[in-house]
Amino acid sequence: MKINVQFDVTPEELREFFGLPDVKSIQNEMLDRLRKQMHEGVEGLDPSKLMAPFLAPNLRSMEAAQRMLWQAFMNPRAGSGSDKQE
Numbered sequence: 321m322k323i324n325v326q327f328d329v330t331p332e333e334l335r336e337f338f339g340l341p342d343v344k345s346i347q348n349e350m351l352d353r354l355r356k357q358m359h360e361g362v363e364g365l366d367p368s369k370l371m372a373p374f375l376a377p378n379l380r381s382m383e384a385a386q387r388m389l390w391q392a393f394m395n396p397r398a399g400s401g402s403d404k405q406e
Contacts, residue, residue, distance in 0.1 A: 327334075335342065368382055375385065 329337070332342075
């Protein structure tokens with residue numbers, strides 16, 4: 321025997337039926353706060369300070385990092401171990 325039951329209700333009606341609270345206003349308030357904090361945090365963001373812990377001590381300045389990248393582009397085989405002549 322097989323029984324199928326279908327309910328045609330909206331999410332709000334189902335929430336009320338189960339007695340769950342309406343948290344839409346709290347969600348909107350929290351999203352507004354989060355949005356405000358994200359906008360305030362971006363104003364003083366310095367990418368070089370953000371990346372400093374991940375860089376080796378000799379690459380902490382932007383000039384040193386740019387020099388290292390420029391040297392890698394100018395001589396791509398250096399340091400790759402593929403300098404062997406065949």
